[in-house]
Amino acid sequence: MDKQPTYAEIFKSRGISRRDFLKFCGLTSVSLRLAPSLLPKIIHAMETNPRTPVIWLHGLECTCCTESFIRSSHPVMADIIFNMISLDYDDTLSAAAGHQLEEVRRKIMKEYKGQYILACEGNAPTKDDGVYCLVGGDSYLNVLKETAADAAVVIAWGACATFGCVQNAAPNPTGAVPVSELITDKPLVNVPGCPPIAEVMTGVITHYHTFGTLPELDRLKRPKAFYGTRIHDKCYRRAFYDAGMFVRDFDDESTRKGWCLYKMGCKGPTTYNACSKTEWNQGISFPIGSGHPCFGCAAPGYWDDGPFYTRLADVSFLGTDMNADRIGVIAVGAAAAGAAAHAAVTAVRKKKTDSENDQLEG
Amino acid sequence: MGRIIEEIYVWKLPVRMYHWINALCITVLFVSGLYIASPFLNPPIGEAVWFKQMSIFRFLHFTAAFIFIANYLFRMYWALFGYDKYARFAGFRPWSPKWWGKPFREQMASYLFLRSDEPRYIGHNPVAAMSYFIFIFLGSLFMIFTGLAMYGENNPGGFTDTMFGWLIPLFGSSYNLHIVHHSAAWIFPFYVILHLYAVFRHDVVDRTSVTSSIITGYKHKVEDEPSLD
Numbered sequence: 001m002d003k004q005p006t007y008a009e010i011f012k013s014r015g016i017s018r019r020d021f022l023k024f025c026g027l028t029s030v031s032l033r034l035a036p037s038l039l040p041k042i043i044h045a046m047e048t049n050p051r052t053p054v055i056w057l058h059g060l061e062c063t064c065c066t067e068s069f070i071r072s073s074h075p076v077m078a079d080i081i082f083n084m085i086s087l088d089y090d091d092t093l094s095a096a097a098g099h100q101l102e103e104v105r106r107k108i109m110k111e112y113k114g115q116y117i118l119a120c121e122g123n124a125p126t127k128d129d130g131v132y133c134l135v136g137g138d139s140y141l142n143v144l145k146e147t148a149a150d151a152a153v154v155i156a157w158g159a160c161a162t163f164g165c166v167q168n169a170a171p172n173p174t175g176a177v178p179v180s181e182l183i184t185d186k187p188l189v190n191v192p193g194c195p196p197i198a199e200v201m202t203g204v205i206t207h208y209h210t211f212g213t214l215p216e217l218d219r220l221k222r223p224k225a226f227y228g229t230r231i232h233d234k235c236y237r238r239a240f241y242d243a244g245m246f247v248r249d250f251d252d253e254s255t256r257k258g259w260c261l262y263k264m265g266c267k268g269p270t271t272y273n274a275c276s277k278t279e280w281n282q283g284i285s286f287p288i289g290s291g292h293p294c295f296g297c298a299a300p301g302y303w304d305d306g307p308f309y310t311r312l313a314d315v316s317f318l319g320t321d322m323n324a325d326r327i328g329v330i331a332v333g334a335a336a337a338g339a340a341a342h343a344a345v346t347a348v349r350k351k352k353t354d355s356e357n358d359q360l361e362g
Numbered sequence: 363m364g365r366i367i368e369e370i371y372v373w374k375l376p377v378r379m380y381h382w383i384n385a386l387c388i389t390v391l392f393v394s395g396l397y398i399a400s401p402f403l404n405p406p407i408g409e410a411v412w413f414k415q416m417s418i419f420r421f422l423h424f425t426a427a428f429i430f431i432a433n434y435l436f437r438m439y440w441a442l443f444g445y446d447k448y449a450r451f452a453g454f455r456p457w458s459p460k461w462w463g464k465p466f467r468e469q470m471a472s473y474l475f476l477r478s479d480e481p482r483y484i485g486h487n488p489v490a491a492m493s494y495f496i497f498i499f500l501g502s503l504f505m506i507f508t509g510l511a512m513y514g515e516n517n518p519g520g521f522t523d524t525m526f527g528w529l530i531p532l533f534g535s536s537y538n539l540h541i542v543h544h545s546a547a548w549i550f551p552f553y554v555i556l557h558l559y560a561v562f563r564h565d566v567v568d569r570t571s572v573t574s575s576i577i578t579g580y581k582h583k584v585e586d587e588p589s590l591d
Contacts, residue, residue: 262401
């Protein structure tokens with residue numbers, strides 16, 4: 001196989017100036033929260049390291065991660081996809097198809113054994129031997145395990161691959177499980193979101209390319225640089241939250257004034273993601289910026305976390321849909337009623353004993 | 363009325379202090395918690411920057427929570443090491459048939475009107491001790507742990523998050539943890555109603571001044587039969 005060109009060579013052949021190349025390196029290092037002293041290291045790695053081969057698998061998913069990724073703002077989409085990373089296998093974007101493409105995957109697995117990145121979009125159904133997702137005539141479960149065996153690192157893209165998303169929401173008919181539960185013997189990074197922000201995706205890949213390791217991860221294996229704060233923590237509407245000024249209805253005056261969407265079910269306070277800081281589509285906006293509450297797509301199990309437009313989820317309780325407060329009020333009411341009934345019985349019995357005593361004495 | 367024939371010093375000052383600090387904290391925590399979950403007050407009028415409605419409720423909630431925790435730890439110390447036979451864990455032996463068997467059944471039977479006489483206890487009766495253990499000891503512990511797990515979320519990897527953050531994946535997600543914390547908070551008003559009712563009822567039936575005992579510390583024994591003089 002030919003020598004893989006470096007990123008810098010690719011940029012040059014694409015007519016991207018050195019100035020733009022440095023800009024990309026600078027932006028990436030900032031978004032990765034790296035010290036300024038590490039910028040030369042990124043530039044050096046970009047200029048000298050051969051591109052990292054990537055196998056991009058699609059399981060049970062909707063391809064929104066790919067859609068997000070190809071809209072990455074700095075460097076232009078075409079360059080990042082087809083040149084920056086050596087995206088050698090991606091059944092959505094490849095020109096080849098069928099056996100031809102599967103052959104490519106096996107070839108990369110052999111030639112770059114232990115060196116390639118396995119990027120998974122979507123999770124794998126495990127019920128009935130994984131028949132609910134078939135890729136190239138085999139179950140995705142098998143393809144995933146086979147490809148992961150020789151990968152250097154595994155990147156789980158999006159809510160599906162990281163936490164399961166809608167596929168493993170109750171009752172999870174196909175037994176879909178997150179990639180991290182299937183592949184436990186490889187370094188793995190979870191990049192949740194439905195989809196993740198494009199800059200976050202390129203950031204993770206750049207970090208691996210530069211340092212040869214995954215970025216610093218948190219408890220849920222998410223890169224701390226992007227998932228270290230909640231959307232709520234950096235929300236531009238936070239002032240309204242602190243002041244107690246909340247949107248109560250979408251038809252309300254408060255909606256037009258752009259008050260806090262907490263009461264409309266915003267999951268910003270429980271969701272770790274970079275939306276309120278990086279924003280979407282070249283930093284144009286993000287859901288809250290467009291007046292819609294965050295529904296927590298980067299949080300684990302968000303489909304099961306109640307209706308999107310209420311703050312307090314409906315708890316399934318004895319077959320009813322009630323929220324915690326109604327159940328609480330009923331329980332406390334029952335306690336009060338029970339106490340009252342008990343008091344009445346006590347009073348009646350006391351009266352009876354008293355009159356019996358009186359009779360005995362009389 | 364029967365004459366007071368004996369005064370017994372049951373609740374020492376640290377126990378009474380604990381009780382009232384706990385009661386105050388629970389009230390503040392419950393009300394502020396309800397506001398935080400679902401802000402029920404009208405929004406202030408004017409520039410957001412001048413107002414701190416939610417901040418104040420959150421401040422109250424967190425402050426009361428830390429006082430509640432300190433108070434709880436103090437009570438645990440007192441229960442384990444305090445020289446106080448009515449407030450010690452030593453007397454609480456739910457694993458022992460001696461504690462669990464007859465006395466508990468007798469007290470329960472009395473509450474259920476299955477026997478007419480009331481067993482007499484100077485401290486907590488076994489049913490009271492059990493409900494106290496479940497609601498206050500375990501309930502508070504649960505609220506403290508889940509609360510601190512959420513409190514640590516503003517600084518992932520920090521001390522609070524490292525100590526208590528492991529609870530979040532246990533409940534699936536941070537949002538679920540919020541819901542569980544919120545739902546579990548309702549055991550406190552539930553318990554308070556049963557507690558107050560039991561106290562008032564015992565005061566009426568046994569005439570032991572149990573209601574005022576948590577202020578004065580003294581319970582009274584009265585003559586069973588009305589005195590004739």
